Each structure stands twice: as C-alpha cells, then as structure tokens.
Amino acid sequence: MATPVCKLIDLPIVADPRGNLTFVEEFHHIPFKISRVYWIYDVPGGEVRGGHAYRNLEEVIIALSGSFDVAVDDGSGAEQIYHLNRSYKGLYVPKMTWRQLRHFSTNSVAFILASLPYNAEDYIYDYNEFMRLLK
Numbered sequence: 001m002a003t004p005v006c007k008l009i010d011l012p013i014v015a016d017p018r019g020n021l022t023f024v025e026e027f028h029h030i031p032f033k034i035s036r037v038y039w040i041y042d043v044p045g046g047e048v049r050g051g052h053a054y055r056n057l058e059e060v061i062i063a064l065s066g067s068f069d070v071a072v073d074d075g076s077g078a079e080q081i082y083h084l085n086r087s088y089k090g091l092y093v094p095k096m097t098w099r100q101l102r103h104f105s106t107n108s109v110a111f112i113l114a115s116l117p118y119n120a121e122d123y124i125y126d127y128n129e130f131m132r133l134l135k
C-alpha cells in the first residue's frame with residue numbers, strides 16, 4: 001500500500017442564498033474514524049501551535065474561520081506550506097508528519113478532526129527523534 005501523504009480535501013458545499021453549509025462524514029470525506037474533535041482559537045498575533053509529530057494519529061485540519069498556515073514535513077527535508085483560508089477545505093495529515101500551525105489571522109479558528117483520543121504518549125516533540133523513528 002502506498003504511504004499516505006498530506007493532501008487537501010474538497011469538502012461538500014451546499015450553497016444557499018441563506019448561507020452556505022459544509023459537512024463531513026467519517027470514512028467518506030474524512031479517511032478515518034473520527035475519535036476526537038478540537039479547535040484552536042484566540043491565538044495571539046505571531047503565535048505558533050504544534051511543532052511536533054504523532055506516532056499514530058491522523059488528522060484533518062480545517063480553517064473554520066480566518067486563515068493560517070500549516071507547515072508539514074514528512075522527514076524528506078523539504079517543508080511544505082499549506083495556506084488554509086476556506087471552511088470547505090480540509091488538510092489531511094498522516095501520522096509521522098512533523099507539523100506546525102503559524103500565521104493565524106485575527107479571529108481564526110483551526111478545527112481539527114483526529115483519528116484517536118488525546119494521548120500524550122503519541123506525541124513526538126523532538127525533531128531528531130522523529131527523524132530517527134522514520135528510519
């Protein structure tokens with residue numbers, strides 16, 4: 001099976017003059033069972049979130065409001081930046097991806113669908129350890 005890679009997912013848009021609607025269903029738009037949902041908000045200007053990888057967790061990150069950048073690194077050395085600014089776009093991030101969220105706009109909300117419950121032991125905070133585990 002091919003190694004999963006980061007990719008943007010187009011979520012459904014139900015366009016309506018009364019206001020648009022977007023939804024997600026696990027295993028359909030989201031390629032895993034959704035075990036947890038959390039969101040990051042009220043981020044002061046210039047702050048950075050993340051800066052780690054997960055051993056097993058997969059996630060989809062959505063800019064529900066505003067915009068921010070997600071920098072991802074699969075260990076190949078080249079960081080890739082995804083600018084999220086639409087509530088109908090999800091960024092799929094597979095496990096063992098170093099990721100950081102930066103450049104939050106005022107009032108932005110990062111909405112994250114996660115494949116696993118919170119588990120501190122799933123986090124890799126040391127970049128050298130991340131690289132070592134990839135080998």
Ligand code: TYD
Binds near residue numbers: 038049050051052
């Ligand atoms: P963390 O995932 O480390 O945030 P970031 O990578 O953006 O710095 O989480 C920050 C804190 O929040 C950490 O102490 C654990 C707690 N937390 C939970 O209790 N449950 C959760 O679902 C998440 C995502 C974090």
